[in-house]
Amino acid sequence: MSDRVKYELSEKDIPTTWWNPAADVASVAPILDPKSGREVGFDELTRSMPEALVRQELSTDREFEIPDEVREIYRQWRPTPLFRARRLEKALDTPAHIYYKYEGVAPTGSFKPNTAVPQAYYNKLAGKRGLIVETGAGQWGCAVAFAGALFGLDVQVFMVRVSYQQKPYRRALMETFGAECIPSPSTRTAAGRSILAENPDHPGSLGAAKSEALQMAYADPTLGYARGSALNHVCAHQSVIGQEAIQQMELAGEHPDVVIGCSGGGSNLAGLAFPFLRQARSGGPAVRLLAAEPAACPTLTRGRIAYDYADTMGLTPLFRMHTLGHKFVPPPVHAGGLRAHNIAPLISRAVEDGQMEAIALRQVECFEAGMLFTRTEGILPAPESTHAIRAAIDEALAAKAEGRGRTILFGLSGHGNFDLAAYDAYLAGTLADDSLDDEAVARGLASIPEPIAV
Amino acid sequence: MSDRVKYELSEKDIPTTWWNPAADVASVAPILDPKSGREVGFDELTRSMPEALVRQELSTDREFEIPDEVREIYRQWRPTPLFRARRLEKALDTPAHIYYKYEGVAPTGSFKPNTAVPQAYYNKLAGKRGLIVETGAGQWGCAVAFAGALFGLDVQVFMVRVSYQQKPYRRALMETFGAECIPSPSTRTAAGRSILAENPDHPGSLGAAKSEALQMAYADPTLGYARGSALNHVCAHQSVIGQEAIQQMELAGEHPDVVIGCSGGGSNLAGLAFPFLRQARSGGPAVRLLAAEPAACPTLTRGRIAYDYADTMGLTPLFRMHTLGHKFVPPPVHAGGLRAHNIAPLISRAVEDGQMEAIALRQVECFEAGMLFTRTEGILPAPESTHAIRAAIDEALAAKAEGRGRTILFGLSGHGNFDLAAYDAYLAGTLADDSLDDEAVARGLASIPEPIAV
Numbered sequence: 001m002s003d004r005v006k007y008e009l010s011e012k013d014i015p016t017t018w019w020n021p022a023a024d025v026a027s028v029a030p031i032l033d034p035k036s037g038r039e040v041g042f043d044e045l046t047r048s049m050p051e052a053l054v055r056q057e058l059s060t061d062r063e064f065e066i067p068d069e070v071r072e073i074y075r076q077w078r079p080t081p082l083f084r085a086r087r088l089e090k091a092l093d094t095p096a097h098i099y100y101k102y103e104g105v106a107p108t109g110s111f112k113p114n115t116a117v118p119q120a121y122y123n124k125l126a127g128k129r130g131l132i133v134e135t136g137a138g139q140w141g142c143a144v145a146f147a148g149a150l151f152g153l154d155v156q157v158f159m160v161r162v163s164y165q166q167k168p169y170r171r172a173l174m175e176t177f178g179a180e181c182i183p184s185p186s187t188r189t190a191a192g193r194s195i196l197a198e199n200p201d202h203p204g205s206l207g208a209a210k211s212e213a214l215q216m217a218y219a220d221p222t223l224g225y226a227r228g229s230a231l232n233h234v235c236a237h238q239s240v241i242g243q244e245a246i247q248q249m250e251l252a253g254e255h256p257d258v259v260i261g262c263s264g265g266g267s268n269l270a271g272l273a274f275p276f277l278r279q280a281r282s283g284g285p286a287v288r289l290l291a292a293e294p295a296a297c298p299t300l301t302r303g304r305i306a307y308d309y310a311d312t313m314g315l316t317p318l319f320r321m322h323t324l325g326h327k328f329v330p331p332p333v334h335a336g337g338l339r340a341h342n343i344a345p346l347i348s349r350a351v352e353d354g355q356m357e358a359i360a361l362r363q364v365e366c367f368e369a370g371m372l373f374t375r376t377e378g379i380l381p382a383p384e385s386t387h388a389i390r391a392a393i394d395e396a397l398a399a400k401a402e403g404r405g406r407t408i409l410f411g412l413s414g415h416g417n418f419d420l421a422a423y424d425a426y427l428a429g430t431l432a433d434d435s436l437d438d439e440a441v442a443r444g445l446a447s448i449p450e451p452i453a454v
Numbered sequence: 455m456s457d458r459v460k461y462e463l464s465e466k467d468i469p470t471t472w473w474n475p476a477a478d479v480a481s482v483a484p485i486l487d488p489k490s491g492r493e494v495g496f497d498e499l500t501r502s503m504p505e506a507l508v509r510q511e512l513s514t515d516r517e518f519e520i521p522d523e524v525r526e527i528y529r530q531w532r533p534t535p536l537f538r539a540r541r542l543e544k545a546l547d548t549p550a551h552i553y554y555k556y557e558g559v560a561p562t563g564s565f566k567p568n569t570a571v572p573q574a575y576y577n578k579l580a581g582k583r584g585l586i587v588e589t590g591a592g593q594w595g596c597a598v599a600f601a602g603a604l605f606g607l608d609v610q611v612f613m614v615r616v617s618y619q620q621k622p623y624r625r626a627l628m629e630t631f632g633a634e635c636i637p638s639p640s641t642r643t644a645a646g647r648s649i650l651a652e653n654p655d656h657p658g659s660l661g662a663a664k665s666e667a668l669q670m671a672y673a674d675p676t677l678g679y680a681r682g683s684a685l686n687h688v689c690a691h692q693s694v695i696g697q698e699a700i701q702q703m704e705l706a707g708e709h710p711d712v713v714i715g716c717s718g719g720g721s722n723l724a725g726l727a728f729p730f731l732r733q734a735r736s737g738g739p740a741v742r743l744l745a746a747e748p749a750a751c752p753t754l755t756r757g758r759i760a761y762d763y764a765d766t767m768g769l770t771p772l773f774r775m776h777t778l779g780h781k782f783v784p785p786p787v788h789a790g791g792l793r794a795h796n797i798a799p800l801i802s803r804a805v806e807d808g809q810m811e812a813i814a815l816r817q818v819e820c821f822e823a824g825m826l827f828t829r830t831e832g833i834l835p836a837p838e839s840t841h842a843i844r845a846a847i848d849e850a851l852a853a854k855a856e857g858r859g860r861t862i863l864f865g866l867s868g869h870g871n872f873d874l875a876a877y878d879a880y881l882a883g884t885l886a887d888d889s890l891d892d893e894a895v896a897r898g899l900a901s902i903p904e905p906i907a908v
Binding site for chain 2: 004005006008010011072075076083087105107108109146149150168169172173175176177178371374375376378379380417418420421423424427
């Protein structure tokens with residue numbers, strides 16, 4: 001019991017720069033205009049993004065300086081703790097060492113404020129009066145509501161309807177911060193009305209909510225639109241997670257053999273894993289990277305690499321990435337934050353290049369892992385994070401079967417305090433397992449646009 | 455923006471001893487047997503408490519060593535952060551400096567694990583197979599469920615019915631940790647059946663739930679009963695809060711003029727405030743201490759100082775303390791953790807001796823303060839903690855009116871992530887204000903036992 005379980009850093013160890021994975025981890029294909037097939041450049045992107053963020057999005061510089069105003073707010077919860085899961089190891093009777101980096105100590109309980117705060121800051125600097133976003137399970141919406149409150153920005157959030165119903169407390173939290181929360185698809189936008197016309201019982205999807213948010217933002221130049229995941233600048237902002245984890249693993253005197261993150265839009269995984277990949281490429285020890293995605297939304301394991309839209313209605317330009325098709329509608333599993341048809345082009349490229357593995361996990365096995373984690377480590381994980389826990393446990397059990405040590409690091413991306421209805425269903429034995437059928441996947445894949453003749 | 459907002463300590467600064475307020479802050483009257491009127495001593499107390507805890511309860515030693523096994527677990531969340539509320543100060547336009555010590559970073563989101571962990575540890579050492587407790591809003595039940603899971607103890611929780619209904623997620627969290635949660639009054643115990651016979655719609659009270667838990671524990675010697683507040687050893691365990699805060703205020707280069715805590719059973723307030731009082735009595739700077747209690751359960755401001763039971767059915771011995779009468783049933787306000795008819799004898803004595811002030815605050819004004827705090831500081835407070843926030847804001851506004859500086863420290867005893875239904879009601883304008891009538895107070899006071907002729 002006297003060995004360390006927590007690896008602490010102090011305020012001076014908060015990173016001073018964001019590491020840009022586009023500089024070294026993977027080169028990302030250009031963003032294309034769906035009509036002309038031409039590359040979308042700086043000027044076009046500034047129509048929906050402050051210039052500072054567009055510069056980051058298109059940059060291949062290795063680092064971006066973190067503004068003092070942002071770092072000042074980071075100090076409220078960063079550096080986040082890194083723990084060794086000794087009690088979990090003991091319960092598994094494994095020779096593996098399991099570490100986790102815990103982002104749930106942030107004000108809204110997930111890693112999302114790491115990018116919500118700088119995006120709110122840059123939008124405020126650019127003179128915007130408000131922010132519009134979409135949210136799945138609500139983590140992104142809460143983070144933007146928090147950041148908006150700090151910078152005096154009005155915040156409107158389109159929340160995927162099934163999550164709006166499953167997680168009423170996340171909606172209430174957004175409203176407590178002063179934001180407005182709207183279930184999507186809604187009748188407020190042409191996009192929402194068009195989706196509802198096709199299917200009045202549409203459970204919502206991240207892609208559909210994104211269409212609604214984008215349409216509102218494009219219509220009013222005083223409003224900014226903030227991206228919760230997928231884009232390069234978002235992955236860069238999240239690098240604070242991995243940068244700190246590198247310092248903390250050094251304190252622990254170990255190096256991870258495998259780094260695991262749950263995978264939806266990809267930014268939490270990118271933030272934790274890519275700094276380790278940079279380290280490996282700079283002569284550091286080798287590392288395996290592992291993406292853990294839900295079987296209900298198997299973007300990396302069953303999607304195609306193709307140019308596709310990031311939203312359901314096709315309002316965004318085209319990104320080259322793993323996609324299940326922009327019209328794909330995943331079943332309503334509780335890991336709402338992972339229900340994205342597409343993934344960060346940087347993550348997609350890392351998988352394509354063989355630098356990252358991917359596995360798909362089922363809802364019930366993930367909740368089982370989450371329960372064991374709660375009872376041993378004392379922290380209730382978000383349903384999204386249970387995917388990383390399940391994968392970490394499986395790695396630890398594999399090490400046990402082989403009778404060999406293994407050092408495992410996973411990202412505990414958020415707490416599950418707002419997800420107790422899901423745990424309640426699990427405990428009552430009524431939590432459904434994933435019900436994704438091949439036909440739904442085929443329908444989704446069929447919505448991937450034909451390649452553009454350039 | 456470049457001034458510090460967070461005052462950090464490192465693992466080595468976690469206290470190594472608990473400070474015992476009974477050594478110096480106040481001398482507490484003996485505990486009496488209600489039948490004989492004789493002092494209840496060591497042997498009798500060990501019937502429901504491990505010897506190590508009884509020794510702490512009766513001790514006037516200045517300090518108790520914190521066992522390594524407990525300190526090891528404290529390291530998961532301690533030291534907790536101390537913040538300067540610069541954004542709140544700005545919103546109030548006050549010359550006052552406002553600091554808060556934040557206990558919501560603990561695994562179950564409140565200060566309660568500070569004592570749940572050592573109590574589970576000592577009960578495990580004493581050979582108990584399980585723990586039984588009562589809980590109001592659920593913070594204590596969750597903390598014991600967490601601690602029980604770590605030490606392999608079965609946990610049963612009697613939860614005040616009105617909170618059981620208002621806060622279903624706290625129940626689910628206890629169950630996720632493996633505990634059983636029973637709404638009280640229940641039909642499981644003679645105490646519960648008797649209370650229900652008098653009033654089938656009884657909303658429950660801490661006193662009634664305590665009767666049920668005690669009756670179950672007394673009936674089975676393999677089960678321990680753990681106390682969430684009020685007793686001396688609990689106040690001592692909570693001294694880790696104040697001990698850390700003293701170090702952190704030194705880092706900030708300031709000394710609080712006033713230290714504020716919300717006040718229910720009193721242990722959170724004792725834990726933060728009494729170490730500052732010890733410091734003052736050892737030649738340190740003077741400090742005002744302020745207890746902020748709900749107008750719906752005004753133990754310190756409308757109760758009497760008398761010998762009374764700690765539970766509704768009169769199963770406990772008699773403690774001399776402020777009490778509204780052990781049959782007092784407070785209205786069902788959302789600050790369930792503060793709905794106690796009685797208070798820690800140590801706090802009671804400090805108020806009696808003029809070393810601590812007390813004020814009663816109404817529910818709606820406290821939620822108003824909580825909303826302002828959330829939007830400025832980014833942390834959603836528990837309804838209980840909003841009482842301390844309201845009092846701190848009123849102190850800051852008084853300083854502004856006087857045009858003078860003031861250094862205010864308050865305890866943010868927990869987060870409100872499980873209390874969003876209450877915030878939702880506040881936002882919808884349906885949150886009722888306290889409805890305590892004089893008759894209910896008179897009925898409660900009438901249940902204080904006649905003084906025993908010794």
